[in-house]
């Protein structure tokens with residue numbers, strides 16, 4: 279069965295008989311017409327490997343056959359098929375959303391009843407959805423606006439200037455990454471970005487022993503030239519600090535929502551949480567890009583690997599989250615809010631009771647770039663994962679999605695080391711082997727292979 283969703287809320291899903299839909303060889307060609315049967319009045323799940331949603335928005339109910347003109351790429355169960363034509367795209371046309379907006383004011387305020395209600399609601403969202411907005415988070419709107427403004431200024435600079443802070447010059451894998459450097463599930467992310475972390479002196483970067491190799495992730499950021507954007511550094515430093523403080527409050531609220539002591543997670547993060555910030559620009563997709571591999575998604579479907587992700591987004595939109603039922607819902611910009619989603623570490627710690635929500639960023643046609651600032655709040659590098667005895671905390675039913683007692687993510691493919699920083703270092707090395715070879719040559723054997731996995735087990 280093929281399933282669709284529209285970019286907005288849970289629109290009537292359509293369920294198709296494959297034989298009605300796919301030509302015998304399973305591939306539709308540009309300009310070809312086909313018809314599909316809609317045999318349910320409700321639309322349902324979307325396949326994770328569905329690559330393009332154009333064609334999904336016309337609402338036709340119960341048993342109707344609709345003609346479609348082949349014009350955009352779609353893939354299902356390994357079979358490529360093209361679909362689209364006269365059916366208009368529903369992307370970005372969100373009317374409603376299921377995503378809750380939680381008021382941090384109730385948590386920070388004096389009213390104990392309101393605080394308890396907030397904590398309960400927080401737990402409920404984490405358990406059922408894993409992604410929500412927060413308002414009244416305490417980070418001044420002016421600072422958020424300034425952060426987005428300097429981001430815009432940076433990406434407007436000539437490429438030669440952006441390349442002055444190219445990430446390959448950094449042994450901490452930080453700096454400017456042009457489009458094409460990062461990919462999700464093998465598909466290039468259609469965005470450019472700068473990577474930042476906690477600002478530290480180069481001397482803090484030690485990690486000579488294999489056991490403390492993650493210490494090499496500590497060090498300085500690469501800053502846009504002050505002559506071009508003098509205030510970039512101070513604004514970004516202030517923004518990271520405020521996000522850091524707010525994230526710790528949120529971790530405490532999460533501890534309470536799990537029935538734990540408020541400070542349960544403190545020692546996992548303090549005194550030096552290893553956060554990571556991206557400053558990202560998603561260019562609009564032009565017609566020419568429409569068919570290209572690049573540009574299908576700003577970022578393809580993924581869950582974040584850390585504990586907690588916070589996102590400041592501008593007014594353009596394109597972010598979507600997948601519900602546990604597989605439906606994609608828009609997470610449109612709401613002024614004054616941050617989007618929060620939980621990462622795989624928290625899902626593992628809670629044995630799947632709290633969800634690491636799969637999300638993606640659509641690459642939208644138009645004339646405006648989208649700017650966003652994702653902030654990943656992660657434990658101190660030498661912290662070891664803590665598992666939580668969920669069964670003693672809740673009587674709710676849930677499916678334990680972790681494998682082998684929580685030692686791996688991505689369906690068991692990514693084996694986790696108990697020390698957080700080792701996983702982080704390994705994932706940087708895997709994603710950027712050339713940079714690792716340049717800055718960490720001691721990790722390369724005589725044949726030029728990275729020996730990290732062998733050394734770390």
Ligand SMILES: O=C(O)CCC(=O)C(=O)O
Pocket residue numbers: 556558577582589591597637638639650651652
């Ligand atoms: O930019 C966004 O809206 C989200 C980016 C994201 O999901 C990520 O970088 O992990």
Ligand SMILES: [Fe+2]
Pocket residue numbers: 580581582587637
């Ligand atoms: Fe993400």
